[in-house]
Amino acid sequence: MEQKNLDALIWKTHTLYPGPQSAELENDFQKAPAKAMDFRERYRGKVASLDGAGLLQALKEYEELEELIVKPQLYAHLLFAADSEDEVNKRLSQKAAEFGNQMSREVLFFDLEIIQLEEPAFSVLAADERLANYRHYMESQRKFRPHMLPEREETLLKQKSLTGTEAFSRLFDEVSASFRYKLELDGEEQELTGEELLGLLHHPQASVRERAFTVFLKRHEEQAIVFSTVFNTVALDHGQDQELRSYRHPMEPTNLGNEIPAEVVNRLMSVSEANYPLAQEYFRIKAKLLKMDRLKNTDVYAPLGDTTRRYTFDEARDLALAAYGRFSPAFRDMAAAFFHEGRVDALPRPGKSGGAFCMGMTPSLPPYVLLNFTGNLRDVATIAHELGHGIHFTLAQHQTMVNYHAPLPLAETASVFGEMLLTRHLLEEENDPQVKIALLCAQIEDIIATTFRQNVLTRFEERMHLERQNGLLTATRLCELWWEENARLFGDAVEMIDAYRWGWSYISHFIHARFYCYSYTFAELLVLSLYQRYLSEGEAFIPVYREILASGGSRSPANTVRSAGIDLSAPDFWQNGYDVLRDLVENLKLLIKP
Template sequence: MTTDITAMLWDTTPLYPAADSPEIEAELAKGADETREFRAAYQGRVASLDSAALREALLRYEALNELLVKPQLYAHLLFAADSENDAHKRLSQRTAEFGNLMGRELLFFDLEIMEIPDDRFAAIVSDAQFATYRHYLESVRRFKPHTLKEREEQLLKMKSLTGADAFTRLFDELSASLRYRMELDGQEQEFTGEELLGLLHHPDAAVRERAFSTFLNRHEEEGIVLSTVFNTIALDHGQELELRNYRHPMEPTHLGNELPEEVVNRLMEVSEANYPLAQDYFRLKARLLGLPKLKNTDVYAPVGETDRRYTYEEAKGLVLDAYGRFLPRFREMAEAFFAERRIDVLPRPGKSGGAFCMGMTPRLVPYLLLNFTGNLRDVATLAHEMGHGLHFALAQKQTMLNYHAPLPLAETASVFGEMLLTRHLLEREDDPKVKVALLCAKIEDIIATTFRQNVLTRFEERMHRERQQGLLTSSQLCNLWWEENDRLYGDSVEMIPPYRWGWSYISHFIHARFYCYSYTFAELLVLSLYRKYLEEGEPFIPTYLAILESGGSQSPADTVRPAGIDLADPHFWQKGYDFLAELIAELKGLIAEA
């Protein structure tokens, strides 16, 4: 791996010189002043503004939002890179409290948009001068039946700092602080959580099981704190459901995602009906590994050549080549992330686990966080997060209120990027054994992004519903987790006992209610889009670019309709699993050839 460590740390100085820079305080003060001016100018008047004045208010509102969010995003990047740094902790908390206060001051604007009379609102959204903001305005109005009075909304937002937000921060700091000791290669060593999870791709089954057990057992040691965090998050959500008159725990997410409940229910039911497809693959992999049955620590075990290690430079080259083959412009855009040091690469103590892409604003470039350990999965993760980065970059033609894609489409470019990488890797190989290994890795990724995310969503749904009946003990949470995973694995995979604690490290459960079904949605959508690309070739590319460039300016259904996709089609989701079945059939053919 390259010895130039500096090149593998992101450079956040284009945002601010340092955590204690006077520029931060200056922009916080400017944001507070402009917020007060905006409130004084428009509070109590929004519903009565004429068209020209309302458009001016919208322009000021989104410029103000862009100003306010910059120091908060910067602080998040610093905290994610090193949560043990006191300056980063202070700035993170400072900007979180600032953002909460400014949010309370600006609540009135959306609330008053909701109060515009229906006939007047219909005229506004049909007016060409509001075309840019039509989707935003309609999105705000969708929440009207579940919105409280301004003072009540302010109090809820204020108390979140010492409620759910505080427990979220506790979860993040605890997770980043955990240290693990395990014997490897004959000596005891210290690992980060990401390094242990990376060992699930180790060729030695004993190492895989020992690594995952060490990771999970350490979480069990923190069971009191973790179960309290999960219970508090679920209780907070349940109380908000009651206050806002929602019917069930997932309804706010469906509303925000602009997806009818029946569409999501169909997505999950079709996924569960296809669990036997995953089980068929698990039995096939057991045979490939020479095992009577897989343990869940063997699911990502390397097959043949995929136990090889990749330097970061090799991973970078593969990802750039994969995107460049699809569209040379994509390669140029991706190269900018490396050249401008907008990627934080290596795991280390205090750094957030997993990986993410931080989309900033239409005027600020996105950043990527990785925990690169050199296996094939890490190469795919780079392709995945780079897809997010390209999506955010392309959406910068939108304005602030339309910048972020709705959650169901947020994973589109990332998953598509992984498909491009797999195609590139397969086409550069002639050895059938290597192709078997690569295809196994892709199939496992699809299973993880569809079936496993469905398991996570079902666990989360049950956790929230059962928390409404009373406190959930650690044992109860472990049982819910075990039962939902058992539905997926059936008799094809043996789960190791420590896996009962597998729920305890999933950050999506803490940060974003029911985010996980967006992965299933995106994977199946991308399989459909990718199939169209294979069929149409270059003529498909403008349609795909339009989807990414649209950001959050349209609903998910409207965004993908030009690609010939109807999300209401009851057979749509099955088509994605049919594609997976074809890949498994292709794998069986390669195995026979090899």
């Protein structure tokens, strides 16, 4: 590929700073500490004495300071994600991490003093209409009141995290990004990135799929000491934090932060597990379509029909934009801006972070998307997925800083909805029944991956944290936990290759965000409900959906979706989502019926 075409697949970060050694970046690194110290001197120990007007002013100053503090950190993360082997990027990433840690310690007092307000005083402030825009933020912070420590202890814990979990997270990222893989393809040995190997799970030949995944997993097994140490350290640290803060369960702090009651999360997971047989039924259908007696787990995403075709990046981009355009021209324009403004990095290369993400920056800074595009249909869906995040962040930019980011359970809503739009677009544009079967299978597999598989990941993570409380988890034990939870999903419908025992070792969510994965299950089942509303209401649904995304983090998840007529506490809510999946499986059976 020509250099100019390659350049178009790499994001442009100069709109944030001219470069990693620019004066503008260094100026922000120098300016923030002085502003943080000034903020601390003026407000520390005084929050309880502020009236509504005074607290409003303090909150606005706090948000302005947060935007200043976070910008260089986000910039450093983008550079490190694009190339973690570059020495300049490495140094900048570490500098930004230390800077962020220092700044968070300087302003930590502010949230703590809001949390520690006596209830009568807080009730007066919460009722003050001048603070209406910050009411949910303050209430959500105060949910942690029983678990917070005094400021000195909180500061020390934050400071030591640099040489604790944050250091191990960085080690995980650098080791993972450093891997090189060799695989024989078409008669010659090739060097591939991890993302390129995982992309081969969509290869038409079963032997290639199995060899590619085995090579990928075996490379991780070679670093068993590193990965098992990282996972043990993360779990041990979380367990100690749980003990210090008097949490009853490893998942409790995540549930509090998500504003989702534990009983709702437990119901979500138990309903998911009760529906595992539905996934197994699909796997048996897929085996017949592939003319296999039984799938291996490397065959789950095997292509059918025309989905073996390869897409250029331009083709994939245009398909995703067309899908959004059919929903709403405004949504298409927001998505297209990522490409016009050079805010997408799609080219796989050594040293680049695996997977894909959309980084929401701040209300005043545009979000960026990282992809690892290899040209298969799944990559087209990933573009639609990450652009959904991008649209979500864009719509939320009218919010202020503390209300910008959506609560975690809603963070995947727009992304999953975008994939649904893409599938509908592809199905409606296609006339060949065999291709329709292939596309419907791809949609079902996406739902299975985003619900059942994420439930498996969450159960593994839960068991890992619970068992770590009783002592060190060997790499062998981690492999056993992973194997057992996946076996519950696959049943006798799918045979797992032996190397898959190491499947836990490359899941970055386990390292970077405790119990993130159930948010995918939550979002998928929520989106199935929202999508059904869209199909029945048409354009009348668009303003409701837009408002859900635009609300950012200004409301709880339950209050955010209530405008769409959705009650998250309804006993049958989660099952309704799986009923939609069952309908899709039944439609597939009708299509393939002789």
